[in-house]
Every structure is written in C-alpha cells, then in structure tokens.
Amino acid sequence: MSFTVRKDEASGVVVVGVDGQLIVGNRHDLKKKVLDAMESGDRKFVIDFAATGYIDSSGLGVLVSLAKKVREVGGDLRLAGLNEDLRSLFELTKLDTLFTLVDSVEEAVAAF
Amino acid sequence: MTTPLRLVVQRHETLPTEHARPRVEISVRVPTDLDVVEEAVDLVARHCLASGVSPRAARFVVRVVLCEALANAILYGNCLDPSKAIDVRVRVDDDGLELLVTDQGKGFDPASLPDPTLDPALASDRGRGLYLIRQLVDEVRFNDRGNAICMIMHRA
Numbered sequence: 001m002s003f004t005v006r007k008d009e010a011s012g013v014v015v016v017g018v019d020g021q022l023i024v025g026n027r028h029d030l031k032k033k034v035l036d037a038m039e040s041g042d043r044k045f046v047i048d049f050a051a052t053g054y055i056d057s058s059g060l061g062v063l064v065s066l067a068k069k070v071r072e073v074g075g076d077l078r079l080a081g082l083n084e085d086l087r088s089l090f091e092l093t094k095l096d097t098l099f100t101l102v103d104s105v106e107e108a109v110a111a112f
Numbered sequence: 113m114t115t116p117l118r119l120v121v122q123r124h125e126t127l128p129t130e131h132a133r134p135r136v137e138i139s140v141r142v143p144t145d146l147d148v149v150e151e152a153v154d155l156v157a158r159h160c161l162a163s164g165v166s167p168r169a170a171r172f173v174v175r176v177v178l179c180e181a182l183a184n185a186i187l188y189g190n191c192l193d194p195s196k197a198i199d200v201r202v203r204v205d206d207d208g209l210e211l212l213v214t215d216q217g218k219g220f221d222p223a224s225l226p227d228p229t230l231d232p233a234l235a236s237d238r239g240r241g242l243y244l245i246r247q248l249v250d251e252v253r254f255n256d257r258g259n260a261i262c263m264i265m266h267r268a
Binding site: 020021023024025026053054055056057058060061062064065068085089092093094095097098 | 146147148149150168171172175176179180183186187228229234235236237238239240241243244247248
C-alpha cells in the first residue's frame with residue numbers, strides 16, 4: 001500500500017492516490033502528505049480512491065480531520081474514484097454530507 | 113520485529129445429506145501492533161474466500177469489520193500493550209460466517225457510544241468503528257465483560 005502525490009500544474013490541484021488500503025496502520029502517512037502540501041501553500045486537494053481496496057473508520061476519520069484543516073484555510077478536499085462499496089461507507093456514516101464525492105479525478109479537478 | 117502470523121485452519125467434514133459444505137474454523141493470534149492489522153485482515157479474508165464465503169463479503173465486508181475490530185482491540189482493549197495479544201476465530205458453515213475477536217483488556221460497554229451520524233459526532237474524526245460494524249454485518253454480540261465481539265453474517 002502506498003500514496004502517490006502529483007500536482008496538476010494548470011489547476012493547482014494536488015491529487016493524492018490511495019493504492020491499497022486507507023486504514024489505522026497508514027492513515028498518518030496520508031495526513032502527513034496533505035499537511036506537507038498545505039505547508040507548501042497548496043489549498044486544493046483530491047484524494048483518488050480508484051485503486052483502493054477498503055477504508056476503515058480511522059481512514060474516514062483522517063479524511064474528516066484533513067477536510068476541516070484544509071477548509072479552515074480557504075481550500076477544499078474532495079474525494080474521487082470511489083467504487084460502490086467504498087461509497088457505501090460514506091453513505092452509511094452520513095459522511096457523504098460532509099464531502100463532495102465525484103466519479104473521477106478529472107471531474108473533481110474541473111469542479112474547483 | 114513482529115513474529116509472523118500463524119493461522120490455523122480446521123475443516124470439519126459432515127455427511128453430504130446433512131450439510132452441503134464442511135464447517136471451517138480459522139484461528140490466528142494477532143499481536144498488539146497496528147502495523148500488523150492489514151496483514152492479519154488479508155490473511156483471514158483470503159481463507160474466508162477459500163472456505164466458501166462470497167467474493168463480495170471476503171473482498172470488502174470481512175476486511176472492513178475485521179480491521180475495525182482489530183483496531184479497537186489494539187487501541188482500546190489492549191491499550192497498545194505489546195505483552196498482550198488478540199485472538200481471532202472464524203467459523204464458516206452453511207449458516208454463514210462468524211468472526212470472533214477477543215482482546216485481553218478490561219472490556220467496555222458498547223451501549224455507551226454515541227450515534228456518529230448525528231451532530232456533533234458527525235464532524236468528529238473518531239467513533240465510527242462499531243457503528244460501521246453494526247451496519248455491515250447481520251448481527252453483533254459481545255460477551256458480558258465486553259472484551260470479545262462476535263460479528264455474524266448469515267448466508268444469503
């Protein structure tokens with residue numbers, strides 16, 4: 001499992017890909033990557049779940065925490081590429097009311 | 113350095129006229145180490161699939177609920193004490209799947225947790241683990257002490 005970070009220079013959106021799981025054992029790695037980018041001045045983030053197997057409540061929690069921090073400085077963090085199973089986790093926990101969930105990274109980037 | 117996980121699988125053959133599938137019992141002892149959770153979950157889920165659990169359940173539901181139960185056991189049950197361990201026992205049979213996760217902690221009262229879908233808990237970064245488990249499986253039971261959770265999925 002790993003996280004990939006790339007920046008869409010045209011839009012200034014930072015896209016973080018979650019390859020594998022986002023769970024209790026690696027949530028801090030994702031947090032650090034987003035906070036480091038914020039430290040560098042980035043404010044627009046998309047987390048790409050197209051290659052993600054599953055997310056646990058710790059993973060959901062870190063997304064809530066990061067979205068709050070990003071929004072506090074006037075930015076946003078959006079979620080893309082969730083399959084039906086992953087999307088159900090956000091719906092069951094009502095977190096779909098706190099996040100913008102879109103089908104693809106391209107769509108998420110274009111919506112900023 | 114963590115000791116490699118050792119998983120034990122027992123297959124109990126039954127008469128074909130009584131049950132179509134053998135009962136399979138899987139057990140693994142997991143150390144109190146968050147870095148081992150993913151490996152333990154993957155190991156158990158793969159054996160569940162090989163034992164007749166549906167692909168969707170083995171790919172997703174078993175992984176999420178077992179991950180939740182192990183994280184709770186490590187963080188709140190065993191309180192990250194490396195001298196303690198967690199026992200995972202799985203039973204797969206014609207009725208469905210039972211996942212039993214037991215830690216060595218003092219236990220807790222599952223009724224004491226707030227609904228994480230309501231304000232102000234909705235905006236919290238924690239408190240969704242047990243709620244998710246209850247949403248994803250058919251039945252959840254605790255022992256009296258509150259240090260063992262049994263998650264049951266009936267066969268469709």
